[in-house]
Amino acid sequence: MPSRILNGLWKLTWVEAKIFAREPMGLVGTLFMPVVVFVLLGRAFAPAKLVGPPHPPGASASALEGLPFNLAILSALVIAINAAQSLIAIMSIYREGGILKRLRATPLSPVTILGAHVVLKLAFTTISLTLLVLAGRRLFPGVIQVNVLSFGAAVLLGTLSILSLGFVLASLVPTPRFAQLIGAAAFYPMLALSGLFFPFDRLPLAFRTIAFVLPTTHAVALLQGVWDSSGWMAHWVNAAMLLALFGAYSALSTKVFRWE
Amino acid sequence: MPTPVVRVDNIRKVYGRTVAVSDVSFEVQQGEIFGLIGPNGAGKTTTMECVEGLRSPDGGAIAVFGLDPVRDVYRLQDRIGVQLQEAQLQKRIKVWEAIDLWASLYSRPVDGTRLLEQLGLVEKRNAWFMTLSGGQKQRLFIALALINDPELVFLDELTTGLDPQARRAIWDLVRGIRQRGKTVFMTTHLMEEAERLCDRVAILEHGRLIEVGTPEELVRKHCPERSVVFTSDDADIAARLRAMPAVLEATSEGAMHTIRGQGDDFVTDVINAVAREGIRVRGFRTEIPTLEDVFLKLTGHRVRD
Numbered sequence: 001m002p003s004r005i006l007n008g009l010w011k012l013t014w015v016e017a018k019i020f021a022r023e024p025m026g027l028v029g030t031l032f033m034p035v036v037v038f039v040l041l042g043r044a045f046a047p048a049k050l051v052g053p054p055h056p057p058g059a060s061a062s063a064l065e066g067l068p069f070n071l072a073i074l075s076a077l078v079i080a081i082n083a084a085q086s087l088i089a090i091m092s093i094y095r096e097g098g099i100l101k102r103l104r105a106t107p108l109s110p111v112t113i114l115g116a117h118v119v120l121k122l123a124f125t126t127i128s129l130t131l132l133v134l135a136g137r138r139l140f141p142g143v144i145q146v147n148v149l150s151f152g153a154a155v156l157l158g159t160l161s162i163l164s165l166g167f168v169l170a171s172l173v174p175t176p177r178f179a180q181l182i183g184a185a186a187f188y189p190m191l192a193l194s195g196l197f198f199p200f201d202r203l204p205l206a207f208r209t210i211a212f213v214l215p216t217t218h219a220v221a222l223l224q225g226v227w228d229s230s231g232w233m234a235h236w237v238n239a240a241m242l243l244a245l246f247g248a249y250s251a252l253s254t255k256v257f258r259w260e
Numbered sequence: 261m262p263t264p265v266v267r268v269d270n271i272r273k274v275y276g277r278t279v280a281v282s283d284v285s286f287e288v289q290q291g292e293i294f295g296l297i298g299p300n301g302a303g304k305t306t307t308m309e310c311v312e313g314l315r316s317p318d319g320g321a322i323a324v325f326g327l328d329p330v331r332d333v334y335r336l337q338d339r340i341g342v343q344l345q346e347a348q349l350q351k352r353i354k355v356w357e358a359i360d361l362w363a364s365l366y367s368r369p370v371d372g373t374r375l376l377e378q379l380g381l382v383e384k385r386n387a388w389f390m391t392l393s394g395g396q397k398q399r400l401f402i403a404l405a406l407i408n409d410p411e412l413v414f415l416d417e418l419t420t421g422l423d424p425q426a427r428r429a430i431w432d433l434v435r436g437i438r439q440r441g442k443t444v445f446m447t448t449h450l451m452e453e454a455e456r457l458c459d460r461v462a463i464l465e466h467g468r469l470i471e472v473g474t475p476e477e478l479v480r481k482h483c484p485e486r487s488v489v490f491t492s493d494d495a496d497i498a499a500r501l502r503a504m505p506a507v508l509e510a511t512s513e514g515a516m517h518t519i520r521g522q523g524d525d526f527v528t529d530v531i532n533a534v535a536r537e538g539i540r541v542r543g544f545r546t547e548i549p550t551l552e553d554v555f556l557k558l559t560g561h562r563v564r565d
Contacts, residue, residue, distance in 0.1 A: 011364045015350075015357050022352040022388070097348035105314055105344060107337045107365045 008108050012116040020120065030082055030124050035131045038075040039139060045071075069196050072136060073223045076151075077196070077216065079128045080159040081187045083121040084166035089179040090117060091170035101260045110259075118163055125159045126152065146227050154226050154239075158219030161242040162187075164249035165215055171256045187216070194220040215249075218242045263326065265290050265412055265443045266311055271320030273306050273467075280306045281317070281467045288412075293434065293444040295458035297451065297551070299563045303467040304447040305345050308416055311445065312342055324412065338367055341405035343398075345416040345447075351390040355381055355400060358389070359407065366408035375403050379433065395426030402433060413437055415446040419453060431457055449563055451552040461551070465559050475551050482557045483549035484522040488530045491515050491543030500537055504529060515542075 021027055094100045103113045133148055169186050173179050191197075193207055194216040203211065211217040218238040225235035232239060264287035273281040281303040288294040296304045309315045311322055313329030313336065322329055327336055349358055359376065363369035376382045379399045384392060392400065398418055405413050415434065419427040434457055437444055448454050454461050455475045462472045471478060485508065490497060497517045498510040506521040506529055519530055527546055534541060555563050 008365055011361050015353060015361050018357070019350045019352045094350075098344065098346055099348055099350060101314075102344055102347040102349065105312065105342045106362065107334070 005109060005112060009112045009116055009119070012103075012108065012112065013119045016116050016120050017123070020124075026086065030086060031128050031131065034075050034079045034082060034128055035135050037078060038071060038132055039135055041074075042071055042136075042140060070224065070227060072132070072146075072151075073220060073227060074196060075132055076129065076155045076223060077158070077191060077194070077219060079125055079132070080155065080162045080219065081191070081216075082128075083125050083159055084162045084169075084187065085180065085183040087117055087121055087163055087166040088170045088173060088183045089176060091167070092173045092176040092179045095170075095258060095260060096176055098260065104259055110254075114167065114257075118160070121163055122156055122159060125156060129155055146229075150226050150232070151223065154219070154222045154232075157239065157242050158215060158222065161215035161219065161246045161249070164246045164253065167253035167257060168249050171253065171258050190214050190216040193217065195224075196220045212241075213245065215242055215245050218245070262290055264288055265325060266294075266445060267321075267323045268307070268311060269321040269323075271307070271310055271317040271322060273303075273310060273315065274318050279467055281310070284320075284464070284467070284469045286462045286469060286472055288443060288445050289460075290443055291438065291441060292459040293438050293446065293457055295454045295461040296445075296447040296464055297449065297454045297458075297461050297555075297563075298464035299449055302449075302464040304449075304464055305416055306467075307464065308414060308445065308447055312340070312414055338408055339411050341408060341410035341413045343401045343405045343413075343415045343418060345420070347401065348397075349389045349400075352388045354386055354388060355392070356385040358400065359385075359403060362404045362407045368409060369407050370409045372403075372407065375406060378436075379403050380429075393426075394422050395429065398422065398426075398430060399433070402430075402437075406437070410442065412443045412445065415444060417447055417449070419448070419450065427453070451550060451555060451563055455551045463555060463558065470558055471554075478551065478554045479549050480524075483553045485520060486522065486526055486549065487518055487520045487547040488527060489543075489545050489547060490517045490519075490534075490539075490541045492517060492539060492541045494539050494541075497539055500539070501530065501533055504533055 020030075091100070094103075100113065104110060129152055165186075166183075169182060170179075173182050190211075193203065193211040193214065195203075195211070200208065200211070200217070200221075218241040222232070222235045222238040222242065225231060225238070266286075266288035268284060268286050271281060271284050272279070284303070284307055286294075296307060298304055306315065310317045311324060311329060313324075313333045316330050324336055325339060329336060355376070356372070359372040363372050373382070373385075376385055379402060381396065381399055381403065384396060389397070389400070402415070402418075405415070418434070419430050422430065431453070434444060434446070446458070448457075458475065460472065460474050461478070463470050463478075471482075473481070493515055494500075495512070498512040498519070501507060501519050502510040504519075504521070506523050506526045507519055508522065509518075509520040511518050511520075521530070552563065
């Protein structure tokens with residue numbers, strides 16, 4: 001009964017959203033931390049931009065030139081990785097507490113139980129990204145000339161792909177105590193390999209091969225493309241790879257995901 | 261003979277090299293409280309979860325209402341209610357939210373508010389799960405198991421970790437479920453619980469089923485002996501009663517005299533003999549064997565709590 005499934009997904013997502021909102025630390029961390037990092041780093045590295053004249057329209061908007069990397073893209077990735085970290089933590093807590101098992105012994109389908117968290121994470125990513133854009137517009141006027149909707153869509157696609165990898169990682173986490181550790185150990189090296197800090201071509205071949213199957217790499221490439229206004233068409237390979245990796249990691253997690 | 265609600269036929273479940281359940285067969289009849297009893301690790305939960313359709317047995321067959329619990333899971337979901345051992349809910353989910361979510365998943369849910377009233381949880385409806393006491397959590401899990409008005413309810417180690425008062429309250433609720441015509445399939449490692457609650461029990465030990473029957477039947481069959489203990493200053497009471505036909509043993513320890521015998525009439529016979537002999541007694545009690553003794557007799561060890 002599709003209506004019952006949709007109803008279950010909606011109810012569960014809404015309940016999970018309320019539960020998440022009742023944990024102030026998690027809520028603040030998820031929604032505001034990336035914005036705070038963005039603002040602090042931006043102020044520390046590019047103070048001139050705060051008082052300088054706005055960018056002339058149409059000029060290269062590689063943003064905050066005081067920094068050796070694109071801070072907006074880094075912040076967007078931090079949002080996505082935060083979402084995945086939080087997902088891994090929730091899955092391990094739910095597994096250890098028998099919550100996943102209890103939910104599974106209802107008519108809810110496994111996809112619905114996990115899908116509710118994906119929907120929720122994407123929703124929070126959207127909110128966090130909106131805050132980021134608002135902060136950017138206010139603090140670095142004229143710098144952010146990117147098409148916000150296009151950028152947002154790229155962030156959501158990247159987040160979706162990173163979340164699917166999160167489900168695979170969640171099955172490797174033995175207890176909630178390891179969730180943060182394993183998440184950090186997996187995602188921060190990914191960030192280093194993503195091409196955000198060093199040009200992708202300068203990485204050794206082995207690293208480039210690994211980086212190719214990581215969602216972060218393609219997310220960075222796509223976001224950089226959107227930022228530079230070269231657009232989705234020029235980076236369709238990255239967009240396709242994000243979708244393909246989402247499919248592959250989702251398929252893998254149906255095999256390895258542990259419910260108890 | 262009516263069709264059983266649950267029929268388990270020679271099921272087997274193996275985890276790696278460990279045989280969790282081996283050659284287990286039993287039936288659960290309509291309207292009874294059936295208990296799977298035995299120590300922790302005996303295979304009770306594994307067996308129950310196979311019947312619930314949460315696990316697939318490696319061998320044998322299971323029918324619930326004539327359906328296969330794994331293959332026909334969607335047809336069975338509306339007819340069964342499940343409480344899992346040591347399950348939790350989200351720490352910050354409110355009681356009414358859990359009830360509301362569960363109710364939305366079934367085609368003909370009962371009234372959640374009435375259910376909370378029946379289980380004494382109405383004043384807790386806005387409380388977070390993490391703030392509930394052990395007994396309240398278990399009552400909520402019973403509520404969730406009953407939300408779809410199921411014909412068959414599974415209760416796995418329902419009272420483990422509860423204090424005696426909460427335990428007794430839960431027992432009354434379980435009896436109430438049976439009174440409403442439902443069938444209850446439960447597990448417990450507490451022999452007292454099984455004896456007080458279950459119409460029939462199956463004893464499981466090391467993954468094998470070693471006995472099935474009503475608690476009284478099993479006691480009568482395996483532990484027919486009973487003892488009468490007197491406190492009396494009459495020093496030769498043991499010697500005087502030893503001559504009775506049903507007496508197996510009569511011993512004295514100071515003013516305490518124990519007469520051991522067997523048969524349903526044994527206690528009556530002893531009382532009559534005491535009256536006849538004109539023995540003066542200051543204290544009198546009987547020691548009737550329990551399921552715990554049956555378990556000890558059958559396995560050679562006690563069920564540890």
